[in-house]
Amino acid sequence: MNKKLLTISCISSLSLTMYTGCSDSTSAADFYNAGEEIDASSSSASDNQTTPTLDSSDSSISSSSELPPDDSTPGSSANVPASSSEASPASSNSNGTSSATIAYSSTPAAQSSSSAQPEQVNENPGDRPVIAYAASGATVTNAGNCVTVTGGTVTIKCGGEYDFSGSYSGSDAQILVNTAKTDSSVYLNMKGLTLTNTADAPIYIQKASKAFVVAKNGTTNTFTDASSRAKTYSYTNDAGEAKTDTTGACIYSKDDLTIKGEGTLIVKANYNNGIHTSNDLKVKNGLITVNAKNNGLKGKGSVEISGGTINITTTEGDGIKSDTEDATDLASGKGSIEITGGTITVTSAFDGITAANAVVVANGESEKPTIKIITGGGHSCLSDPTTASSSTGRGGFGGGGFPGGMGGSSCSTTESMKGIKGDSSIAVSGGVIDINSRDDGLHSGGTITLSGGTMTIATDDDGVHAEKALYVKDNANVSVTIAYEGMESPDMNFEGGITSVITTDDGWNAAGGTSTTTGGNTGRGGWGGAGGGMGGSTGNLKVSGGYHYVYVGTGDTDGIDSNGGISITGGVIIVECRMNGGMGGMVDSDGTTTISSNAKLLGFGTNNSEEGTQYSVSFNTNSYYGTSDIAFKPSFSGSKMVSSVGQPGVVNSVSGMTKTCFGNSTDRCVYTK
Template sequence: MLTRNCLGITSLVAGGLIAGCSSDSSSTSPKDNLADATGTITNACVYDGYAAMQGASGETLCLDTEGTLAFWINADGSYGFPEATPGSTENNTADPIETSTDVGSTMPSDSTVSADKPAEDSTDSEPASETQSCTTDKALYTVNGISYYKNEDGSLYYFDTDCNKTSLSTIAPASSSSENSDDPETDASSASRPGLSSSETATPVSSSSNATPSSSAVTVPNSSASVATPSNGSVPAITYAASGATVENNNNCVTVTGGEVVITCAGDYDFSGSYNGADAQIRVYSPKSDSGVYLNLRGLTLSNTADAPIYAQMSSKTFVVAKSGTTNTLSDGSSRTKSYTYVNSNNETKVDTTGACIYAKDDLTIKGEGTLIVKGNYNNGIHTSNDLRFRGATTINVTAVNNGLKGKGTVDIENGNITIAATNGDGIKSDEGEDAGSIVDNKGIVNIKGGNITITKAGDDGIQAYNYIIVQDSVSEPNIKVTSTGKGIVSDNRVYINAGKIDISSGDDGVHSNQNIYFNGGYTTIAAPKNDGVHADSTLMINDGTIYVTNSYEGLEAWYIKANGGITDVYGTDDAWNAAGGNDGSGNTNQGGQSNWGFGPGGGMGGGMGSSSGFLTITGGVHHAKTGSGDTDGIDSNGELTISGGVVIVECQISGGMGGSFDADGTASLTSKTVLGFSSGSSEKGTNYNVSFTTGNYYGTSNIAFKPSISGRYMVATTGQPAQVSNTSSYQKSVTFPSGSTVYYNE
């Protein structure tokens, strides 16, 4: 880019612009030439025949009669010129393609954590950087760091920080800024949407039981038609009262019929007031080629007795923004009698019935600094058929008959204080691909990057996804609490716990996957007294973090359990750790048809294993396993057992049967120097010592010492006869488990 102040006479030659310029000029700004004698701006680009368009950063873009950018005028009055002719390769490089992260395409490595962690999802992150791409199309120009592209009709557009496609708007004479200067909440996305008005409208299609939009609405035959009257520069303000809705500053994109408000083009719209009725609805029907629709809630109570109060029928993206300092309450009817016939972006006629209090067919983002209360009396609380995102420190309280939050494509949470009560369904759900039984790339995902999430009640599962669930701290440390009748956190394919504080109380498994589970960080507490604390049909990999299973039937269960690190403190009334093939509780022996590590849907871990199969390997970490009484095993493998590293403490209260502290149906190798087993019966694997122990003393070897919480007379050690330890100060390291016990050891 070349920017300079220009002096003298400027001539138009062969459709181009030639100017006499000086980089050190201190002359009057060229903008002084834009006004006539009355001070009215007559031509923002100075020269006849040039169209003045509003740039993304406040500059004026000047396009010639062919729509080619000739020059621009910055806010400080300086001129800028394109460095390359449009169409040349010098300045026509495509934006970097955003990296896709299909975490299932790479085989994990035993020795590294990173191979088992999906890359952090940067999709729709805010603010966008220059390395982010919203398209693979080649940019025509880059002006002040913003890339511009051309539509088929020759008009220019760019992408804002949310990757919303934003068309340039014409600067009208004597125009004024349309930004909301009195808005106390700074919205980065608003700053990138100069003009706030759209260049397009769409024809709203009424529901079968609603009145036709009034004749005052601007009706156009297709989504590419222009608005006849431009916005006056102010955000439309819709106010609800007992009689219905009224609108001020109508930009010809708002139709009001009683309590029904239909939005037909992109931009910001403010909503306030209170209304209750069968027609209490904000409906968005905006061209998908347009930029996003922002529904700014500024103290709104909207109760629809028959349908959804917010219905985003079509848009590129819809944003529901709870403005700072406001409380907004939305509730829907407990039944549905309406259906909606409309034409979608593919020119297909669709018939739709809303299935949630906030119901969207396209991308939906919830944001803001205020409070949003959602009451889903019919089905789901908040639902979109595509991607559902949460941005900003919004306080959100959702109650729902079925699912609390459902983004069929993805659910992406960066921030917010979210409380969910789902009577019969899941707290949070994403199930793209489930109907077809196959993974859709980058869909069927719940991605939690920050925020505080409390699921006070889930009639089914707490958090459920078909493809994968990832909890990470790419924005802030997530704090998640789940109380569920079913499973706490569950995926048909993969679960990644990379960070955060997670507290689960579940009627079924605490964390469950039909394929693989990876713990790479975080602090996870689980109470699942009737089932497994953590269960993976295929692989359970523990690389880092803390896993505290306070109560379970079996603490950790998978066909292949491998612990490379981390801290585990597990109590199971049956086995504490169990490596066994097949589905949860099924004893399934059909392990064929799947490659190692169990990636992908369908089947378990691979290679045609026998009926008594399983692998349990510990190479690192610090682990405490405790069982209840009965025919119980501390650490049990239905196949091979290998403990070559790490610190392992087992307390097994076996009172009949076979097993004990360590058990394996196949070969067993216990070579780590920091292994201790305490049991009331002998252990099937490992070296047994007849050493009586009580709860009041430490016992161990020169490598490890631990004070048991049970009494007995059989101990397992790997470095010779264990004995009572009177002084623990000689040990180099110690770890206190979440349950309160401390282990001392030397590496």
Template structure:
């Protein structure tokens, strides 16, 4: 058995987990049927990544190594021991039924006396079982498995006690999921990527980054640098409640791990801490590097006159829980008067209103409002995660959300205004001298769901050094970006696999210094001064819709490969261009690129030695595409090297009014063999078969294979199947696609 990854805790309705179980024959038969079904599934599930099978179960990590398997209603169905044996809740008290005096019994659930069936492959032999110390118990146990009693907190999560009476929260055990690029061979010696499996290389489960080894611990000093110290405490099991009032804070239910000095509240060990009130002060987390600290916010308003209101010095991870129906507000000072000395002797200053040196997770159903007057809004020097469905509003002088190692968003409604910086940023990399290189597993923005609105970004909207990954593994995300710089950008790779994305940018809409992949979703881009989509190396379109409403050049890369999808592109210069571009980031020689963004890739270009000296490649094998240009020396589909259109539907409207080019242009070989190709232009095309056919905006034109009503008038058409003409009836065509701009193409495959 292999359990990979630990996600945030889940609240379970377990109070009636055994309701309905009894010793009568019909009930026993139903339980036996369940056992048989589960045993059969387990026996045949050796290749299944879900440790509790793929039938609606969720897995939780038990205290002694067992996996607790909950059904879709959140009830305990069975558990699997470390030795592979398993048990069921109808077994004896020791094997997992509620205590006879527990809440479950009081609510009508069967006690251990209500069943006479034996435990199949009893879990009594599980190793590591220890009875819960009697002195720890502060409430009635919910249930007991292998000698460990489990309890339910007021917040709804499940926990047990360790030998030192510390509360240990039960986490869900997440199975692994693979997401690796699938590299296929290609006749033109160029790498291609399959349309169904193009995803970045990840570690198993959630993308993990190594924990920081540095322990940063401040001492109080408002005027000079202070030296870090290490704090570690042991909780007595309580969950403190801290309330702010002005420059002071008070505590109830102290667990022995909270120090209060005026408005400064320092937390020194793992546990749950409840905060409310309105004050001027700081919450400091300075726990052990193995401690998980949970902060529950219930209408807390906290500002600080000279520092960050929330500072995580040290912990394994900190989770900020936003209680449902509450609004919680943090704002920091516009200056800093305190420096903190890190373990390596360098200075550290809180660079955000919420500033964490370790992993930080924000979750819940409440609202969080953050104003970063000094620099960033929310910052983690490791991983920043958003879980659940919180509402987060961030206004920042620099970056809105920054997770140096990772920004991982699964849900929520997030609004960001970043005056001078990026909306969302992850920038960790390896630095050697003046050079920086990619660090796998770091420098990642991974958006799996939620609604993200970046109303203003003084620089880029979403930026990652390694890669940006937009997908729908939780739900299809909705992303709206307004930026002065680029909309979505990465030094390495950009993957758009799902979601509805709307970008308005002062620079490129989507940009990568290496590769961009479109595998799904609906992306709308307005980038009037630069490129709609730009990749210094490769742009691959496998699926999804790309709608470039305005750009200098619509789609640009050294190598453009369209295998599928729908594109509707307008460029005032070229609509598609396989070469360098207006923003100056392209490189027509590309000799310095040594891989294509795949693991182990090294020199996969023509001739096997990087990209070589070729000027570009443009290949269309599938999809439905509409390309339109402005007037001037413009090209519809342009390659500074080779041009191949062997499949797909391609409609070009080129308003050339000088120079050379037209609907289709290439500086190398051109091979247009798809039967569903149409070019409309006011001047002849350099490539393809030109026909002198006048056209207007009032009629459809084409061949028996394809027809389109142009939005411009002219006198030259390009087709691949002979003389085009006016089409009076489009009902004879078997298929049609309406582009986002409103025009419809009719065609036969």
């Protein structure tokens, strides 16, 4: 919490009378000068706090106590926070009875001078405004000069805290905030409010320094907007510019917006977006459900999620989105999404999480995020290896089970239905992520860095696709359970972590970059043939650490494929390749391939491998194969093996070896010394 220490100046009885008499000239901007954002993980900045009692009989009071926004019930006494440079004392209450007026000064009482100018007095009494909705519209208590009510429309004109409750439906059902950008933040405390606007948006934050929608603990708050818009709003911003606006969301803000509180917030967006701000959107906590026609959560400047249980469903749009196109904003890091906490479920028509800049998923200070994403109905056209049976062993793909016998082909739609998309970069260092997507699981127009967290991906296209570079390292745990290609990037670097990919085409494909071929998925740059992505592209693949498993189906498929060179200097790699046509096999390179003896590589195939030291070894699903340093039980039978640790054969015992399993499997495990 940001704190301000307030010094209450001594005021004579004559001064009190003078202040009360001049209250009519008070500017609306002087009310509730809270000054700075009050940030707390609780449902309110002021929950469960004790405020000092001010005796109205005293003509002078001196105190340095903190006076936070109060969370008292309607009608109780509340202390009004003030900035250190402006005064916001109380004057007369709503029934005309004079009350003690307390002037707040940035100068201690002992230093005050008789020549100091008197501070302005706000006509709002000490209690915060309380707005109650009923069938006839809204009524307000303690309105002061900061709240106006017209039927069901409540207009907020000053910074501060406002309590809302009740239920109302109508074409005028709206909370409209229009405060000076130099004013303090606006807190809309929802204490059990159901608001349905049949013509527009129920919450419209037209102008504010910062706005907070707070769902108070133990309450359910539901907001529903109209399915169309006919109304436009004209106003003047702080720069004196005339603006015309139409609300584009159920909760629609032009300035910074924070969603918080320990209560329940339900948003039903029939027109466009669920919760939208043209600046920065933050979600702190709460139980949040958004059903939107277009995007669920959208912060054009940025989106930050640090907590809460969030359920998003969209019928025609993306789940969570940040999409500024301003070059200056992008250069400063705007257009990004950061998730450091919360339990998030996204079921979207198109992309699950998408940013014009970067997407970052990391563990927060006190929790780690859990994210589940389903896009485009989830993968639907590639054979699922967890249910398909093999005529020769456990799991895996039936022979010839893919179109035309030429390996699997992507059946992703031309629309973008990716799990997580970051135009510049994606960085995952923590959390638990589960993606089921019609399009790529992870896709970046730049780089992808996976250094931590646990990730499971099922897709009809690529599991992980980076247009520039892919890095897997540290404690990353990535499992692609079904994909066209498991991981693809022109520059692939495996420095650590545990990965598993099960694909219908290439497992790892170092390709792309300069490709100019067309066809296939929109924006993909073409497949360059059934084998996937030759087309003049370049590639570079390096493995220096980690544990990695690659399984590819039948057809013209490659386990590890590079359109450039391959350098394997460390790590543990298991490749199962069921290729039955074409060239390549377990390891395929168009450039120079170097496999160090420090690396532990075992490949199992049904055909020759283009690269690596190859051995004619018949293997089946009943035994472990390898050497005294590495052993693995294959999932199908074959007669070709690649090994970097010498002549492979049957390993009779794995006792004393270290077991490492790939993905969520309990039987696809490698044993090493």
